[in-house]
Amino acid sequence: MVQKVTINIDGMSIRAPKGTSVLDAALEYGICIPHLCHVPYLSDIGACRLCIVEHVVNGRAKITTSCTLLVEEGMVILSNTEKVRKLRRNIAELIVAEAPNSRAIQDIAIRCGVKEVRYPFRNNDCILCGRCVQVCTGRYGVKAIGFVGRGKDRRVETPFNLHSDLCRNCGACIDVCPMTVVPCDGPMKVGEERLCGKCEPKMAFAEETPGFCVWCDLGEGFQCERYTLGVRNQAYP
Amino acid sequence: MTDLKLASILEGRRSQPHQLIEVLQDVQERYGYVSEEAMRGVSRELGVPLTEVYGVASFYKAFSLKPRGKNIITVCTGTACHVRGSKMILNQATGQLGVSPGEMTKDGLFTIEHVNCIGACALGPVVTENGSCHHHMNPGMMRKLIESLGDRSPEDFSHG
Ligand code: SF4
Ligand code: SF4
Ligand code: FES
Ligand code: FES
Numbered sequence: 553m554v555q556k557v558t559i560n561i562d563g564m565s566i567r568a569p570k571g572t573s574v575l576d577a578a579l580e581y582g583i584c585i586p587h588l589c590h591v592p593y594l595s596d597i598g599a600c601r602l603c604i605v606e607h608v609v610n611g612r613a614k615i616t617t618s619c620t621l622l623v624e625e626g627m628v629i630l631s632n633t634e635k636v637r638k639l640r641r642n643i644a645e646l647i648v649a650e651a652p653n654s655r656a657i658q659d660i661a662i663r664c665g666v667k668e669v670r671y672p673f674r675n676n677d678c679i680l681c682g683r684c685v686q687v688c689t690g691r692y693g694v695k696a697i698g699f700v701g702r703g704k705d706r707r708v709e710t711p712f713n714l715h716s717d718l719c720r721n722c723g724a725c726i727d728v729c730p731m732t733v734v735p736c737d738g739p740m741k742v743g744e745e746r747l748c749g750k751c752e753p754k755m756a757f758a759e760e761t762p763g764f765c766v767w768c769d770l771g772e773g774f775q776c777e778r779y780t781l782g783v784r785n786q787a788y789p
Numbered sequence: 790m791t792d793l794k795l796a797s798i799l800e801g802r803r804s805q806p807h808q809l810i811e812v813l814q815d816v817q818e819r820y821g822y823v824s825e826e827a828m829r830g831v832s833r834e835l836g837v838p839l840t841e842v843y844g845v846a847s848f849y850k851a852f853s854l855k856p857r858g859k860n861i862i863t864v865c866t867g868t869a870c871h872v873r874g875s876k877m878i879l880n881q882a883t884g885q886l887g888v889s890p891g892e893m894t895k896d897g898l899f900t901i902e903h904v905n906c907i908g909a910c911a912l913g914p915v916v917t918e919n920g921s922c923h924h925h926m927n928p929g930m931m932r933k934l935i936e937s938l939g940d941r942s943p944e945d946f947s948h949g
Contacts (some may be wrong), residue, residue, distance in 0.1 A: 695838035695840045696840065698840035699849045700843060704847075709841040709843075710840070711842075718839075
């Protein structure tokens with residue numbers, strides 16, 4: 553028998569099995585917490601910081617990532633306050649500036665309410681979300697790729713940048729990589745990167761009911777857990 | 790030969806993944822750097838995936854992945870030393886030896902490196918040479934230091 557705990561997210565009481573993360577619990581109940589580096593069923597590393605929420609302890613709120621926060625009896629979480637939205641928007645803005653050349657990244661920026669990007673576009677081809685590393689390590693346990701270096705030299709690589717003997721060519725790392733989703737208008741030219749923003753009209757509905765899952769099409773693009781799990785087991789309408 | 794060295798480092802630590810950093814430190818100390826071969830050996834013997842060994846070795850500044858010169862000169866470019874002109878000292882050293890930071894000179898005598906703060910800010914700009922510390926440095930003192938080290942015969946060196 554799985555033990556369940558009761559937590560409170562945005563004023564709602566939610567029952568969740570012990571050991572699940574706040575993010576999973578929230579998504580299960582249709583509370584939208586945008587997330588990017590989280591891959592269903594795999595352990596979380598909290599790399600993208602998009603899933604931040606306020607965790608209220610003794611009347612004081614602490615900002616923390618919900619994917620690495622495990623549910624505890626009586627926990628109080630605020631997932632959609634002005635403060636959280638502002639920080640989240642800023643994080644998404646930084647990510648899209650770093651790597652605008654992906655529909656998934658563009659989508660998550662729109663979902664987080666980014667309207668303009670105040671940072672220079674860099675056109676990187678990796679945002680270091682670690683999804684590829686997680687899927688390689690967690691699902692297949694092979695560890696053919698990993699994070700290498702530190703600071704601005706941090707990157708994902710096979711050991712010594714040679715083909716790894718451990719790699720099974722399964723392609724899972726590519727499937728989960730947000731950078732492999734081509735922008736709607738095709739790849740952006742160097743120097744012409746921008747915030748696409750075309751999907752923004754789709755978000756009008758979402759803005760009326762902030763914090764709730766509206767099955768935004770965008771979620772499909774950045775592999776929102778609601779989509780990846782919902783489509784697979786048909787548990788949701 | 791090399792394998793013997795590695796074997797002695799690994800002695801008693803085989804199949805103990807948590808020993809990874811200690812083993813790499815010893816490799817660094819004994820060989821002066823961590824080679825690809827050493828990393829493969831360590832990975833095999835400790836039972837740590839090569840990706841992880843490589844990830845750890847490339848993460849810490851304490852490990853160098855390329856062979857290093859007999860003399861390792863480290864210029865502090867931390868904030869306190871930076872405002873007192875450590876950049877000029879670094880430029881002096883790299884210019885004088887014709888290498889870029891982290892690179893070894895062709896004769897294998899020098900490697901110039903830089904770090905962000907060695908924790909002796911009050912004495913800055915600070916330069917360490919084979920583990921000993923030189924304080925209140927300036928480009929002129931750097932030039933003399935390199936000259937004096939270059940004059941020493943190779944037998945005088947033992948580092949580790
Ligand atoms: S390669 Fe793709 S999946 Fe891997 S860290 Fe970079 S952006 Fe993320
Ligand atoms: S599908 Fe869209 S609205 Fe629903 S949880 Fe995912 S991101 Fe939020
Ligand atoms: S999903 Fe939680 S930090 Fe990325
Ligand atoms: S900044 Fe150089 S020792 Fe601290």
